[in-house]
Amino acid sequence: MENRGSGLQPRNRPAIRRRYDGSRRAAAAAATRHRIVEAAAACFDELGYRRTTLVAVAERAGVSVESVSAAGPKRELMIAAFSLSFAGEETEGSLSTREPWASALRAPRERLADALAEVIVTGQARGIGLWRTLVAAVRDEPELEPHYAALAGRRRADNLVAVEVLHERGVLRQGVPVEEHADTVALLTGFDPYQLYVRDFGWTETALRAWTSRMFETLVLGEAVAGTVRISGGGARGGYSEGHERPAG
Template sequence: MRQAEAARTRAAIVDAAASLFSRDGYPATTMTSIAREAGVSVQSVRLAGTKAALLVAAFERTFAGDEGRHSLSERPAMAEIMARSDSADALRGWLDYVAEANRRTAGLTQAMAVAAETDPVARAAVADLDARRRADIGLAARWAEERGMLPADAVEEATDELNHLVGPETYDFFVRRSGWGDVRYRAWMERALMSLIERWRTASII
């Protein structure tokens, strides 16, 4: 009972932090405002982690549905997508998942960029998050290689290309800075991915 209550309290704190970081930004969000939003004491918020730790937890929970350092491929929704026998269907599902996750976390991505400029702890946390994201994209590239979409010697380069294609920075450029809608952004992602796959396949034939 006590463990379940603690889990609910943490979830409320992290969700409140996500809402405030997205709405008000990193500098304006305080432990006090998070406590007020979550309906808990400031002490409870401090026990849940530092401001930077709460920012990363908020991003993880908003992006993938839960916290933790485990790979995105281990999350049930992503595991189901990548297990689909139809590769084209799996790719569409992957793009849908990432596009929606980028939409949900757009404000948090901006907050993390701001935090990393001034907070060494936040900077280290964001660097770790970026490394974990690249590792997840690397698994996706390996998946594509196993499905015959690219040669084995192109996996590293493909990982970088995919990381740029589906990364939050690319979403920010097109949707938040260039004024694209989410539907247009999602359609562009698919066209760009299909172009990459065609180039990979052509290179493997040559």
């Protein structure tokens, strides 16, 4: 039965506010950027730097040209694409703290050289194409030079971090300056060995892994003598603690 004439009015219910979930939008944006950088890597690898256009990247990624432009100018996409191809992800932080590099640096001593060689050659095989594209582009495109220099600086800093990890574990060969160890690691982790031995001389990647492992054993790894080398708390800056003489090279 209706209650007529009671004068009662229905209450206005408060509007239910939906909680804004920024994480979903951030995840979607990250996924779109990853797709764009992957597409850029494929275009740079196939077409080279000069012939790659933002339109080509957009078509390959299945997004608008505006989305590609928002992801960065072509020179920044080149650096991002190289980082993705070599490291498996975009990163400006130290690879030494990320997987699989972190696990390789912490592998048991008897498997340490092999673990490092496995990670290194895998990265070289994945990134050699874009590395060659990048080096060629730097020669022809002055706009890339500062980005290339910054990449080289991060690479050297990363090698110093890796050497510090090996030192802290007590497995760094003694009697060699820390900076020289870092530069040796730079040579072994760079793309020249892969280009020379695999691309030019026809070695298998298995053979290159074995060679890289032997080079780590011969040049970098050893049983540390406590107190011979001390790395300052500067982390990637490297250097020697005050009061400790730098060993002769």
